[in-house]
Amino acid sequence: MTPSKYILSNEANCKYCYKCLRNCPVKAISFKDNYSFVVEEECVICGTCVNVCPQNAKNYRKDLEKFERLINKPFVVSIAPSFFGNFDNPFKVLGFIKKLGAVYISETAVGAEFVTQEYKSIYESSSKPLITTSCPVVVRLVELYYPNFIRNLFSVVSPAIAHARFLEHLFGDIPKVFIGPCIAKKEELEDVYNVVFTFKELEAFIRSMNVDVSNHEERIPDPPYPDKSRMYPMSGGILYSADENAYRHIVLEGTKNIMEFLEKFNNVDSEKVIIEASACVGGCLNGPASDNKVSVWEKRRRINHASKIIREKASDKALSIKNYNLSLKRQFVNRYKENYVPVNEIEKILIAMGKTSPEKELNCTGCGYETCREKAKAVYLGKAEKEMCFAYLIEKVSSVSNKVVDESPNAIVIFKDDRILYINTSAKELFKNYTEETILEISERIYNDSERVQELYINGKRMYFYPKTFQLPEESGKVVLFVDITDMVVQRERMDNLKRQTIEKIEEVLNNQMKLAQDIASLLGESIAETKSHFLEFKKHMGEDNVDM
Secondary structure: OOEOOOEEEOOOOOOOOOHHHHHOOOOOEEEEOOEEEEEOOOOOOOOHHHHHOOOOOEEEOOOHHHHHOOOOOOEEEEEOOOHHHHOOOHHHHHHHHHHOOEEEEEEOHHHHHHHHHHHHHHHHOOOOOEEOOOOHHHHHHHHHHOHHHHHHEOOEOOHHHHHHHHHHHHHOOOOEEEEEOOOOHHHHOOOOOOEEEEHHHHHHHHHHOOOOHHHOOOOOOOOOEOOOHHHOOOOOHHHHHOOHHHOOEEEEEOHHHHHHHHHHOOOOOOOOOEEEEEOOOOHHHHOOOOOOOOOHHHHHHHHHHHHHHHHHHOOOOEOOHHHOOOOOEOOOOOOOOOOOOOHHHHHHHHHHOOOOOHHHOOOOOOOOOOOHHHHHHHHHOOOOOHHHOHHHHHHHHHHHHHHHHHOOOOEEEEEEOOEEEEEOHHHHHHOOOOOHHHHHHHHHHHHOOOOOOEEEEEOOEEEEEEEEEEEOHHHOOEEEEEEEOHHHHHHHHHHHHHHHHHHHHHHHHHHHHHHHHHHHHHHHHHHHHHHHHHHHHHHHHHOOOOOOO
16 A cells, blocks of 8 residues: 555644544545555545545645746646636736746636537447546546446546647647646646646745735736636536537536446446536535635636626637647546455454444444444455444443453442442452342441441451442442451551550560669668778777768
């Protein structure tokens, strides 16, 4: 799998909400190993993921640097028909582009005039349904996913390519710039135009230049001018340009609607009809790189108003297709790749995700895939991970939480309305000889007196518990957690006894020492008195006159 060159991912912004994947019509986005990207060989470049991502983690390739290199050098410009619906002052924007060095600005609708004539010619000689090929997303969709309908595609280039050949006919190799609302044009026109610019890119460029376009001179496109083809970007606009009343036709808008139609349209050789297909609901007016703050109705009004102004200023310069001989034929490529996944592998992945029965296959689309089996296929193909399933994650977390609670060394009892709702393994072992009524009575008593250490006699053994109590949400149960502190209390009592005994022993020793000291002092006093008596008697015999000491 190759990351797309056109739809880029910003991993720093991605929060793995899977909104892009949920909205991607072909599921061309890979989430693997904490890295997400759009898959080049599967993407139809519709731009849906760019517009729906709330974190701006998806964007498209910008060609600003290429455009800047052309400034102040001669270049020609092709402006998509929806240009006039996108900008508030389209003719002043054209004046600004002229100032940058554009020597010729022409409407892509000129190329659409050539394409319309080819459509008419092919339709007249055909006997089968034909699908318009102006939308590059539709062409890529058929080539990648519905190759059976390649034979039903009009073998004609898009208006943008037809216009490029028209510009080459007039100006040779001078650099060409295409400006439009479509991201997929960046892929389709990469080898045809030097720069493929979107309306949003042009708006960003104008802001970066600090330009007030209202100060520029108004300019209308250069001749020649199209007839009805300015209506191409509108719903049914292609058929309108080809005189819709003359052809049996169907208008399809939205990639998912087109896919649903192709999946149900089994007879590719049924009676002929023109299928005007546009990936964007509302046509190119609602292109992914256009101003989505302006309604389709307002854009239509603007285009009609601009067409009126151009007709008034250039009524005598209409396009005459007969004056040009352009090659507009196109071949299509079968890019279909079947991703076969063995059924037993799908079953293994489903079981690993906890989908052990059809009832557990919720098909909630939370992961982005329509069904759990589609998700399992993506896991097998390396595009997704089991953990993308919210139900699986919740069950996994819940299972871990239950395991932690059940294996807790502290006894846990949950009760409500005079009955026990849950009792964990430690509590079962603690109260193994007690009835449920007794356990409930103990739990209720401790729940109502949880401010102090509780002393309980359980199975003839004195035990101490520090209770922790709380109520479950919505009063769904009361929880008592018995934190066993018996060993701690017993140890503390032992230490207290040891301290008391030690103090008593010290007091006894001190008392004995004091008695001994008193006895010694008494004996010492008697000895001194006796010695003095002998000394006095000795002095007397020595003839001393004064016997006082």
